[in-house]
Amino acid sequence: MTWWPWEQSSQTTMIIDPQQISPAERLLWNYGITKPTQIDLDAIANDNGAEVKYRPLGGCEARLVARGDNAIISVSSNSNDGRQRFSLAHELAHWICDRKTGSFLCAKEDIGPQNSEAKSVEAHANGYASQLILPTYLVDPWLQGRKITLEVAALLHKEFNASLTAAAIKLVKRATGPVCLACHSQSKLAWHQRSRSFPFEFYVLSELHHDTDAFGMAFGGGSGMTRPKTEPANRWVSGREAYRLDVTTQSVRLPDSTVLTMISLGR
Amino acid sequence: MNSSKTRSELAALREAALDDLMATTDEQLLQEAIDEGKDLDAVAALVGTVMQESAAAALRHRMVLAKERMQSRPSTRSPLAARPPMEKIKQIVQDIFQADRDLGLAFRGGKKQTDDDWLSLYDDLVAMGAIKPDDHDH
Numbered sequence: 001m002t003w004w005p006w007e008q009s010s011q012t013t014m015i016i017d018p019q020q021i022s023p024a025e026r027l028l029w030n031y032g033i034t035k036p037t038q039i040d041l042d043a044i045a046n047d048n049g050a051e052v053k054y055r056p057l058g059g060c061e062a063r064l065v066a067r068g069d070n071a072i073i074s075v076s077s078n079s080n081d082g083r084q085r086f087s088l089a090h091e092l093a094h095w096i097c098d099r100k101t102g103s104f105l106c107a108k109e110d111i112g113p114q115n116s117e118a119k120s121v122e123a124h125a126n127g128y129a130s131q132l133i134l135p136t137y138l139v140d141p142w143l144q145g146r147k148i149t150l151e152v153a154a155l156l157h158k159e160f161n162a163s164l165t166a167a168a169i170k171l172v173k174r175a176t177g178p179v180c181l182a183c184h185s186q187s188k189l190a191w192h193q194r195s196r197s198f199p200f201e202f203y204v205l206s207e208l209h210h211d212t213d214a215f216g217m218a219f220g221g222g223s224g225m226t227r228p229k230t231e232p233a234n235r236w237v238s239g240r241e242a243y244r245l246d247v248t249t250q251s252v253r254l255p256d257s258t259v260l261t262m263i264s265l266g267r
Numbered sequence: 268m269n270s271s272k273t274r275s276e277l278a279a280l281r282e283a284a285l286d287d288l289m290a291t292t293d294e295q296l297l298q299e300a301i302d303e304g305k306d307l308d309a310v311a312a313l314v315g316t317v318m319q320e321s322a323a324a325a326l327r328h329r330m331v332l333a334k335e336r337m338q339s340r341p342s343t344r345s346p347l348a349a350r351p352p353m354e355k356i357k358q359i360v361q362d363i364f365q366a367d368r369d370l371g372l373a374f375r376g377g378k379k380q381t382d383d384d385w386l387s388l389y390d391d392l393v394a395m396g397a398i399k400p401d402d403h404d405h
Binding site: 014030031032033034038040042043044046047051055056057058059060061062063064065066067068070072074087090091094099 | 319320322323324325326327329330331333334336337340367369370371372373374375376377378379380381383384387388391392394395396397
């Protein structure tokens with residue numbers, strides 16, 4: 001992405017080359033969106049011919065019914081705000097990107113991605129949805145001068161009305177330093193996300209070390225966010241000479257009882 | 268009366284000032300600003316900001332209008348009494364997806380549809396005009 005400097009005057013000017021940003025960001029930019037609070041996904045759906053209904057859905061998080069140039073997107077009213085927003089963004093991605101090709105269509109009772117092509121379409125919709133909620137052209141300037149911590153992720157989550165997990169993943173993806181986000185259940189590593197500079201020779205341990213705060217959270221049920229803590233790297237990662245290094249970690253327990261930890265590699 | 272006269276005089280003055288401005292060349296305007304000691308870069312930046320924000324506000328207004336249009340549409344939910352029995356609904360919905368190639372359906376995080384999901388899907392298809400309830404026996 002090419003960035004022009006922000007000009008400081010009585011107001012702030014944002015200059016962006018629409019050809020250099022992702023399709024989802026371009027959509028937002030073409031709606032004149034220059035602040036996160038202006039991202040109104042319901043309105044964007046409406047302007048693209050899709051009605052949005054929040055209603056109980058027993059078998060899925062969201063549903064898109066399309067006919068010609070019109071669609072109805074249903075979002076489960078039982079889900080939390082962050083999940084509802086991502087589900088709407090995901091279905092909106094299908095509606096905007098895939099309706100010409102029909103590749104999102106699954107008109108049978110089997111309602112999950114059943115083959116590699118369908119999985120690829122789903123992955124693309126997830127990426128598009130992520131940019132609709134946390135567009136890089138707004139996130140990067142917001143991040144300037146801030147550290148990559150869970151506290152900052154919590155601020156990002158509030159500012160952009162995204163889930164905490166989505167905000168933390170975005171932070172790590174945009175980080176220039178070696179950081180990694182890990183999500184553990186009591187028994188295993190559920191998933192992890194590395195920054196581009198996190199060393200490939202290091203692997204996040206599959207089980208929580210008993211001396212970590214995250215272990216206490218996973219098994220003791222503690223809530224809230226821990227304070228950043230410096231500890232031996234080999235409590236978190238394996239790899240050549242990991243035992244010589246320190247990491248700074250911060251953890252938070254998620255509503256599904258997993259524990260999310262930001263791991264920043266020290267020197 | 269006086270007020271009306273004042274308004275027309277102001278309008279005439281404004282028109283004359285605009286005529287004068289339009290008759291002035293860009294070079295003359297630039298020279299006037301330099302003579303008055305103005306920071307031209309700051310003026311240009313400010314004008315750029317104002318223009319960009321005006322354009323962005325106009326674009327955002329499109330979203331507002333779209334939302335208002337959608338919210339002003341009459342409710343299309345089928346009354347419960349108008350719905351066929353559940354098994355009939357499932358058959359109608361499956362048949363319509365086989366017959367109407369313009370129809371598409373996608374789910375996120377889906378496992379299996381509940382009966383309530385079938386009902387709301389039927390309602391949506393009625394609302395979109397894909398199913399005409401009168402065509403089916405209750």
